[in-house]
Amino acid sequence: MFDYGHFRFESKQALFDKAITFWNPDKTKFWQKAGIDLVIDRREGYCLHDMSGRRLIDLHLNGGTYNLGHRHPELVETLKGALDYFDIGNHWFPSVARAALAESLIKVSPGMKYAVFAPGGAEAVDIAIKSARYATKRRKIVSIIKGYHGHSGLSVATGDDRFTKIFLSDQPETFIQVPFNDIAAMETALKGNDCAALIMETIPATYGFPIPKDGYLNACKALCEKYGAMYIADEVQTGLMRTGAMWGWQAYGVQPDIMVTAKGLSGGLYPISACLVNEKTGEWLNEDGAAHISTSGGAELGCIVGHKVIEMLLRKETIANVDMVTEFFREGMKEMMERHGDIFTGVRQKGVILGLEFNHPEGAVSVSRALYEHGVWAIFSSLDKRVLQWKPGVLLTARLCQEILDRFDAAMPRARELLRSADKVN
Amino acid sequence: MSEALLKVPDAALEQARMMLDRARWGATRFQKLDSATTQRIVNAVAAAAHGKAQHYAEWAVRETGMGVVAHKRMKNEACSKGLAETYSGENFVSPRIDEAKKIVELPRPAGVIFALIPVTNPVATVYFKTLLALMTRNAIILSPHPGAKACCADAARMLADAAKAAGAPDGVIQVLEEPNIPLIEKLIADERIDLIVATGGPSVVKAAYRSGNPAYGVGPGNAPVLVDDTADIKLAAKRIVTSKAFDNSILCTNESAALAFTSIAESLLAAMKAEGAHICTAEETQKLRQLLFTENGFNVGMIGRDGSVIAKEAGFAAPDARILVTPVDLVQPEEKLVREKLCPVLAFARVSNIDQAISAARSMMRNSGAGHSAAIHSRNETNIMAFAAALPALRMAVNAGCSLGASGYETNLGPSMTIGTGFAGGSSLSENLTPQHLMQYSRIAYNKDASETFGRFAGLDPLNLPKAARPAASLVVSNPETDELRRELRKIILEELNAVLAA
Numbered sequence: 001m002f003d004y005g006h007f008r009f010e011s012k013q014a015l016f017d018k019a020i021t022f023w024n025p026d027k028t029k030f031w032q033k034a035g036i037d038l039v040i041d042r043r044e045g046y047c048l049h050d051m052s053g054r055r056l057i058d059l060h061l062n063g064g065t066y067n068l069g070h071r072h073p074e075l076v077e078t079l080k081g082a083l084d085y086f087d088i089g090n091h092w093f094p095s096v097a098r099a100a101l102a103e104s105l106i107k108v109s110p111g112m113k114y115a116v117f118a119p120g121g122a123e124a125v126d127i128a129i130k131s132a133r134y135a136t137k138r139r140k141i142v143s144i145i146k147g148y149h150g151h152s153g154l155s156v157a158t159g160d161d162r163f164t165k166i167f168l169s170d171q172p173e174t175f176i177q178v179p180f181n182d183i184a185a186m187e188t189a190l191k192g193n194d195c196a197a198l199i200m201e202t203i204p205a206t207y208g209f210p211i212p213k214d215g216y217l218n219a220c221k222a223l224c225e226k227y228g229a230m231y232i233a234d235e236v237q238t239g240l241m242r243t244g245a246m247w248g249w250q251a252y253g254v255q256p257d258i259m260v261t262a263k264g265l266s267g268g269l270y271p272i273s274a275c276l277v278n279e280k281t282g283e284w285l286n287e288d289g290a291a292h293i294s295t296s297g298g299a300e301l302g303c304i305v306g307h308k309v310i311e312m313l314l315r316k317e318t319i320a321n322v323d324m325v326t327e328f329f330r331e332g333m334k335e336m337m338e339r340h341g342d343i344f345t346g347v348r349q350k351g352v353i354l355g356l357e358f359n360h361p362e363g364a365v366s367v368s369r370a371l372y373e374h375g376v377w378a379i380f381s382s383l384d385k386r387v388l389q390w391k392p393g394v395l396l397t398a399r400l401c402q403e404i405l406d407r408f409d410a411a412m413p414r415a416r417e418l419l420r421s422a423d424k425v426n
Numbered sequence: 427m428s429e430a431l432l433k434v435p436d437a438a439l440e441q442a443r444m445m446l447d448r449a450r451w452g453a454t455r456f457q458k459l460d461s462a463t464t465q466r467i468v469n470a471v472a473a474a475a476h477g478k479a480q481h482y483a484e485w486a487v488r489e490t491g492m493g494v495v496a497h498k499r500m501k502n503e504a505c506s507k508g509l510a511e512t513y514s515g516e517n518f519v520s521p522r523i524d525e526a527k528k529i530v531e532l533p534r535p536a537g538v539i540f541a542l543i544p545v546t547n548p549v550a551t552v553y554f555k556t557l558l559a560l561m562t563r564n565a566i567i568l569s570p571h572p573g574a575k576a577c578c579a580d581a582a583r584m585l586a587d588a589a590k591a592a593g594a595p596d597g598v599i600q601v602l603e604e605p606n607i608p609l610i611e612k613l614i615a616d617e618r619i620d621l622i623v624a625t626g627g628p629s630v631v632k633a634a635y636r637s638g639n640p641a642y643g644v645g646p647g648n649a650p651v652l653v654d655d656t657a658d659i660k661l662a663a664k665r666i667v668t669s670k671a672f673d674n675s676i677l678c679t680n681e682s683a684a685l686a687f688t689s690i691a692e693s694l695l696a697a698m699k700a701e702g703a704h705i706c707t708a709e710e711t712q713k714l715r716q717l718l719f720t721e722n723g724f725n726v727g728m729i730g731r732d733g734s735v736i737a738k739e740a741g742f743a744a745p746d747a748r749i750l751v752t753p754v755d756l757v758q759p760e761e762k763l764v765r766e767k768l769c770p771v772l773a774f775a776r777v778s779n780i781d782q783a784i785s786a787a788r789s790m791m792r793n794s795g796a797g798h799s800a801a802i803h804s805r806n807e808t809n810i811m812a813f814a815a816a817l818p819a820l821r822m823a824v825n826a827g828c829s830l831g832a833s834g835y836e837t838n839l840g841p842s843m844t845i846g847t848g849f850a851g852g853s854s855l856s857e858n859l860t861p862q863h864l865m866q867y868s869r870i871a872y873n874k875d876a877s878e879t880f881g882r883f884a885g886l887d888p889l890n891l892p893k894a895a896r897p898a899a900s901l902v903v904s905n906p907e908t909d910e911l912r913r914e915l916r917k918i919i920l921e922e923l924n925a926v927l928a929a
Contacts, residue, residue, distance in 0.1 A: 074440045081433035304432075311437070317444035320596050324451040397447050398454040 002041075002051065012051045015039055035369045038377070043070035046393050046400060048377060057404055059378040061391050063205060063237045067264035068312060069393055075267040075305055075312075082304040089300035091293060097303035104310045105274055108246045111255050112276040114285050117298025119271045121236045121262030122150025125199070127275040127292055128258045129154045132197035132230035135257075135281040140195040142229070144180045146383045148206035149199060149234055149260075158199055160206075160383060180210055183219045190227040197230040197258070198223075202248030205237040208364075208387030209355035211348045217254045230257040230281055236273075240264040241313045241322050241394050243351035251350065257281050265306045272302030313394070322394045325352050325401060329392060332405045340412045343367075343419060354390035355381065364388035366418035367411070374411035376404060439609055445567055445600050446618040449538040452597030453565035457535055460889055461519035463593055468510055468560050470592035471585050475506035475553045478584060482549040485577040490545050492730025497673035501550035504835055505843060509557050512841055518562045518861050521888060528872035528880040532888055535563045535865045537620035540613070542634065544626045546676045546730060546768060547843055548574035549581045551625055554843040556585050556599055562865040564621075568601040569610055571626065579603050614639060623859065625844045631852065642859060644844055645851035647678035648766040648795025649828045650787040652813055653694055654780065654804045655687045661825070662803035663697030666772070669801075669827025671702070671748040675770045676730040679799045679823075679832035679845060683757065683764045683773035683790055685783050691776045695751070703772075704733065704747035711752040711763070713740040714771055719762040733770045757786035764790040780809050784816040791818055797851025799823070799832035818850045821858070834858050 002009045009015045016039075019028040031038065038056070042049040046069050048056045061067060068075065082097075089095050102115035116131075118124040129141055143149065143158035150156065156163055157175040164170035176195070178185040189195065198220060203209050224231040233256035238248030240261065245251040247259065258281050262273030277285075284291055312318060326349075333347045333356065344367075346357035358364055364380035367388050371378055381387040392401070459467075483498035522531040541555040552568055559566035570578030582601035589599055602609070610630075614622050614637040622641035624634035631643030653662045670681050686694045699705055706714065717740040718725050728736055737744035744750060749770040752763050759765070763773040777783040787800065800819035804810050814822045821839060823831025834841040839858050846855030855863060872880050 074435045074437070077433075077435040081435070085432050308435075312440075315441055315444060317441060317448045320448050321444070321451065323596065324448075324455075395444070395447070398450045402454075 012037075012039055015051065034365065036372050038372070045069045045072075046396055054375070056372070056375055056377040057400065057407070058393075059376060059391055059404065060389065061393055062268070063263050064240065064242055064391065065263040065266065066268045067240050067242065067394055068267060068309065069395055070268060072267065072312075072395075075269055075308055078308040079267075079269050079301065079305050082301050086300040086304065088296055089298070091295055091298060092290075095298075095300055095303075097300035097307070098298045101272075101274075101298075101303040101307045101310075104307055105261070105276060108310060108314070109259065109276050110250075111278055112259065113279045114277050114282040116275045116277065116282075116285070116292065117303070118262075118273045118275065118294055119296045119299065119302075120150070121234075121260065121273050122152035122155040123294060123297060124260045124262055124273040124275040125149045125155035125158070125232075125234065126152050128199065128232045128234075128260050128277075129158075129197065130292065131258055131275065131277050131281040131284065132232060134284045135230060136196045136228060138194055138196040138229075139174050140176060140192075141174065142176045142178060142186070142189045142195050142198045144200060144204055144207075145177045146180065146207040147177070147199070147201055147204050147234075148383070149201070149236075180204060180207065181213045181216050183216060183223075186220055187223055190223050190229055193227050195227065195229040197232050199232040199234055201234045201236070202238040202243070202252060202254075203350055203353055205353075205389070206381060206383050208357075208381030208384040208389065209348050209350075209353055211350060212252065217249070217252045221254050221256075224257075232256060233259040235259050236262045237391075238350075238353060240309070241318065241351075242353050242391075244319075244322055244326060245351075246313065248350070265309055266302060267305045267309050270299065270302040270305045271296075272299065272306050273297075274306075318394060321396070322352060324398070325392050325394065325396050328398075328401045328405075329354060329390070332401070333390075336405070336408060336412075339409065343412070343416060348387075352392045352394060352396075354392075356388040356390050358386055358388065360419050360422075361386060362422065363419065366422055367415045370411040370415035370418055371408065373414060374407045376407050376411070436609075438604060439612055442602060442609060442613050443616060443618075445602070446538060446613075446616055448597035449565035449567055449600060450618060452595045453535065453537045453563075455595035456563040456565060456598055458889060459519075459563060459593075459595075460887070461517055464519050464561070464563055465514075467589055467592045467594045468557060471560055471588045471594075472506045472510035472557060474588035475557070475581075475585060476503055478581070479503045479506065482577055482581050485580070486549050486574060489577050490548065490574050490730070492546060493673040493676045494671075494732075498547075498550065501547065501673065501843075502553060504841060505550045505553040506557070508835075509554065509841060513561055513861060516561075516861070518865055521883065521886075522867070523883050525880060528874065528878075530870040530883050531867035532870070533562075533865055534868050536640075537564060538618060539564050539566045539864060540619045540622045540639075541566055541568050542610070542622070542624040542626050542630055543568055543570040543574070543578055545571035545573040546678075547625075547673075548578050551843045552578050552581050552585070555623060556582070558859070558861045558864055560589065560594070560598070561861045564864055565598040566600070568599070569605050569613075570601065572605055575603070575605055614641075621864065623844060623864075628852075635852070642844065642846070642853065642855040642863065644678075644853050644855065644859075645797055645847035646766050646794055647680070647798035647845070647847075648682045648764075648791055649679060649799040649801060649819070649832065650683050650685055650790055650817070651681040651801040651828055652685045652777075652783050652787065652804070652809075653687065653690065654783070654802070654806060654809050655689050656805040656809070657690070657803035657825075658805075659690055659693050660697050663694055663703075664701050665803065665825070665827045667698050667701035667703050667749055669829040669831070670770050670772050671733075672827065672829045674730045674732060675749075675829070676768050677829045677833055678766075678768070680768070680829045681772055681801060681827075682766055682795070683754075683775060684751075685757070685775055685777050685786050687783070688776045688778050695774070698749075698751060702746065702748035703751045704737065704744040704749070705774075706750055706752045708753075710737075710740070710742050710750075711754070713742060714750065714752055715762055716740075718767060718769070718771065719765070724765070724767065729768045731769055736769060736771065758789045759793040766794050780812055784813060787813070787817050795819075795851075797847030797849070797853065797856070798845060799828055801826070801828035801831060820846065820848045820850070820856050 039051040243251040348355035479502035586599035622634045624643040634641040634643040733747035796818040801823040830836040840860035842858030844859035848856035
């Protein structure tokens with residue numbers, strides 16, 4: 001019996017049944033088929049506990065939502081303190097929490113002028129696109145094939161067919177897609193002088209973190225300038241110190257006109273995201289500040305958590321830790337590749353963002369499952385199943401890192417076994 | 427500032443906890459460095475510390491108002507290059523092989539050391555504990571006394587920079603910039619700490635032992651010094667006055683009370699006077715008693731002050747006094763002047779023979795100073811042995827000043843700023859703290875039966891072992907036709923690989 005006070009479940013199976021009946025049958029069944037029977041129960045630090053009580057080290061982090069860990073005590077205390085005083089607030093009025101978070105975001109984002117808040121990444125991307133259209137008076141938006149920016153009206157149109165066609169939400173006339181790392185294709189898309197913006201994940205996450213070629217992002221930005229388009233940096237997964245700098249674009253030396261941050265800004269506790277705009281793209285905030293409205297965008301509780309998140313990320317100890325984790329997995333994965341080079345063939349890495357490449361077309365699916373059986377939760381890239389997303393948190397400790405690597409090593413024979421049987425089925 | 431409207435987390439504590447994680451990374455990486463690299467880091471840090479000895483001596487006196495610049499400089503030098511030289515021939519990094527016992531010992535550094543730094547010897551203790559930690563490949567977090575936080579923090583940053591430049595991993599030297607008692611009490615209980623080394627007042631030491639973490643805490647001193655009728659009186663007087671004047675008695679090993687055989691007492695007083703001691707009248711002695719001991723214990727404002735300043739505060743003049751000698755009749759705890767005094771005031775009492783000397787010394791150490799230090803000036807081995815055997819002191823300096831003798835700078839004890847007071851003094855440490863105390867060993871132990879021969883471990887470096895040839899793991903779907911070919915190929919590749927690895 002799992003008694004949560006508000007509701008009770010007889011067993012884990014009872015939960016599966018209800019999830020299938022009332023919530024999402026396909027998603028529920030998908031994971032069961034994949035051998036991942038996870039229902040996250042307790043959680044703390046970088047660990048999850050399944051309803052069965054099994055502990056899993058979280059290297060998925062929901063794309064960096066749990067960048068600082070699950071329920072970080074300092075963030076929990078921050079939110080609890082805030083709940084004694086604040087609520088979501090009223091978006092119509094200036095607020096201390098929104099002003100404070102906006103100031104701290106702008107201070108760490110050179111070139112940016114205002115922060116516009118939203119409850120999640122997709123809505124923040126919509127604001128980014130609207131701001132670019134406002135500034136350029138153009139409609140077309142260029143994005144990367146296999147890029148990912150969310151599921152709301154405008155953001156979903158930038159993404160993969162899988163998420164648009166089923167809802168008749170594709171808009172191929174105004175949303176152009178080009179291959180990643182292909183500068184000629186980018187120029188072809190932009191040279192008509194009719195694009196409002198290029199939107200770019202600094203390292204495309206859902207695509208498995210292919211690393212931009214040297215100079216690629218800078219060249220894209222130069223093309224934007226040449227053809228009058230705004231450069232939107234989607235920093236949802238690459239921001240908040242995950243590349244070793246506060247924002248990924250800083251690590252690559254590319255100055256965006258607009259940028260978006262979400263996920264980790266919430267501390268995993270209270271949803272909040274932000275679209276930061278420069279002077280030109282933020283001019284609408286002088287002309288008609290109520291042109292975009294969001295009741296829970298910039299909820300004051302989220303602002304207070306976000307403010308604390310930024311404070312924690314700027315500590316010298318955090319910055320040192322990112323470097324240590326980065327170095328650890330650089331060395332550690334090199335060693336793992338030496339040991340398991342028959343299946344594990346490559347590593348893409350920038351800071352604590354890693355994509356592990358396997359030589360089997362669905363290699364990462366089997367590895368993910370083998371790791372799951374060995375107490376580590378890391379998800380494959382849904383748009384490139386050769387690649388396992390490997391997303392350690394910025395505060396991971398030396399001990400947990402070593403444990404992760406030991407578990408990874410121990411899981412490889414099982415991964416081989418799963419790959420073998422996958423081949424037999426095929 | 428008024429009280430905040432929102433309840434907020436203690437950011438200073440949270441940040442300090444992050445320092446523990448950073449230290450763990452540092453320690454983990456440090457343990458992968460070899461002996462030569464470790465030595466290079468130690469030497470570089472010692473040299474940097476030595477170069478700033480005068481700078482921090484001045485700063486410490488300025489900030490704390492305690493001690494003497496020239497003496498602090500000496501301590502800073504002794505605790506930098508001095509330490510590096512003392513231990514230059516020792517190796518705390520490589521395995522030790524005992525062929526006879528068929529045992530190999532592999533060094534295990536403590537890991538993350540939390541070091542409490544006293545206000546009395548701030549920078550010297552920062553130097554001392556940091557160098558010991560580096561010699562043994564530990565990470566150290568320094569927690570200075572709030573009264574000396576600025577000089578300590580600056581010194582720690584300087585040492586950290588020097589360590590980093592010499593190749594030490596990030597995070598092996600860190601300092602709490604804004605220490606306070608509640609913060610430290612919470613922090614030392616954190617299980618991420620491997621070892622606490624607490625030098626400071628009894629409350630700090632007790633807190634360290636209460637924390638639940640392994641700890642070395644050391645109790646307070648209260649050293650008696652005996653001068654018997656076989657001593658070289660002039661030399662004894664000179665050594666006692668010099669030791670008592672050293673850094674204005676701020677070392678916990680300083681002489682608290684001199685016990686003189688009656689037969690030589692007058693000549694000893696005269697000799698001490700000739701060395702610059704001011705021998706107090708009964709009236710002056712009473713004034714000092716009142717000044718130094720308040721209802722709340724020792725008057726901390728007088729710690730480490732000049733003798734002339736203390737005399738002035740007490741209400742009499744002793745303008746050139748190096749130390750103030752206060753003759754007392756009673757050597758029992760109720761005579762306040764025979765308690766610990768971290769200032770250049772020395773109680774003085776006559777004893778008729780060694781037995782009386784022992785009872786007097788034991789009496790004064792009954793309430794404070796157990797397990798700490800004592801000194802004797804004598805040529806009589808029986809007296810020396812009797813005094814040492816009867817006293818609850820764990821070290822006795824012979825014919826040397828106690829300040830620098832018991833602390834190992836003028837004797838062959840381990841030179842130390844942390845003096846173990848043993849079980850008698852509420853401590854798990856009985857010796858002067860040395861590098862060995864900051865590490866342990868893992869032991870490879872062979873069957874002692876003679877038929878089982880001991881392996882050849884000489885030349886094997888646990889940090890750099892030859893890679894074992896691994897059977898090549900491979901993902902091959904079985905196919906009888908190609909299996910033979912694959913086996914052949916694999917064999918060739920393996921041989922190639924092994925040849926490369928062996929090269």
